[in-house]
Amino acid sequence: MKKYGTFILSLIIITLYSCNNSTTSTGTGKENKAEAAIEQPNDTAFFANDTILLDSYVPDSPKLTANVALKNIVLNNNAATEKAIAEISYILTGEESKSITEAGNRYIAKLKTDYMELRPEYINIRESNDMPHWLNQEFMVSSECSNGYKGFVNYTINFFEYTGGAHPNSYCTTLTFDPNDGHEVTIGEIMKPGYEEPLIELITQSIISFLNVEDVAELDEVIFDHKELYISKNVVMGKDNLTFIYNKYDIAPYAVGEIIAEIPYEKLQDILKQEYR
Template identity: 30%
Template sequence: MKRLIVAVVAFAVVASLAILPAFASGKSASGPLSFGIHRYERHAASNAETSLSCEYPVFGASVAGEAINGTILASIIKIIPGPESAPPAATLDEAATRFIDEYEKFRASHKEYLYTWEAMVTGEVLLDQPRLVTVSIDSYVFTGGAHGMTLTQNMVFDAATGKQLGLADFFAPGFETALDKLIDSRFRQMRGLTPGDALTGEKGGLFENVIRHNENFAMTGSGIRFLYNQYDIAPYAAGQITIDLSFDELKGILR
């Protein structure tokens, strides 16, 4: 059965405090960005329990706000699948129509199919500070099978410009090896592993005997959080893995 992975998105916005390191642009917004909550819902005509519902923050009309909104919406649309040969949907409504159409087509060709498809989107702005905004997109979808899928995508923005930032905007050149060592050490601490223990096997639980940084990170008021989704580095049963590192631990490699 063709599986569709559809975003069920929850947004958490976490902004920097005075202790946050400087980032590449060096700019600062004049104040927190205003925002509201957008709600959207669609149901399949043949089965109203099959639905796509969204509730997520939309930032106010400003250069930064519009840039952040565009990135958020593009991320949602990108995750919602449609026909493989079709170009990306231009709007959320178009993406939702494709999702519903895929369900209707599958149900029409599988008369015995009894499951409903459900995608729920919820959003919340936790903090919105002048310098930095972190958006966490949590997603879940069920389209049949043994279980649904949960995903989280973090995005960090310059609150003055709306530009999405990457690790290179916060860390000094050549940071990779040192950062990976810190992540490895924290993971071992979390799992009760010694420096010589393998990261695989029953205790470590990873696919490979290594854990590295990724770009799925969130800036928080006290440091940086790295998140690994199910199947990224470990089996589904392991759940999501998060690694939190404080600014004090990172000060040697931050800009």
């Protein structure tokens, strides 16, 4: 009987120990996403400031200038980091790379290859006194990397391009990564089914405030020109807010500029999945 009592006591101790050391469960079969990611180093992994001449034998040759500065990203393990870098590289170059440095070099090489395709046209008109202004081009790329909501890591790539049109263009692409496996986290992943309509309403109210217009009617008529608002895929999952970014031309004319809708998480509680509240 004494041995039996000792056995029961041992089982109780083991059970309590196991409960205290198990992964927190949300009741959904998923691990708690609050696991902290490695603090991002905020260092520049790649920098280049290049000038590419269309004709190196001509002093006043048309040229392309490229300034590229890309931040590093470090996730919780090598496999996750490599997966994230491959996605970042694909945005920049259309192909995967194993490092930010490799991605930056490939981006510069692609710019040069594309630019030199203009050389035959330049040769045909170089004696002209009316040199097309679009032969001079400029590209600037920078990036930002930061820790965000529930341990996620945000990576934003900012582009500036002038290729001879009526005006330059600037835009950004955002990516949010799970620090444990490196997959790209989407809005649909953290929201409950049916989130779209209430989220668009929150985005609309935020844009009304951002653009300082009176109401939805003015927003629709003056800014959107009756275009239908949608949920931007460019979203930064910050520690305190979801920030939706609409590039120029996405939902409004160029002159309106970039549009930002910032929504605190406390306003999203009804549409966030339980494990992301």
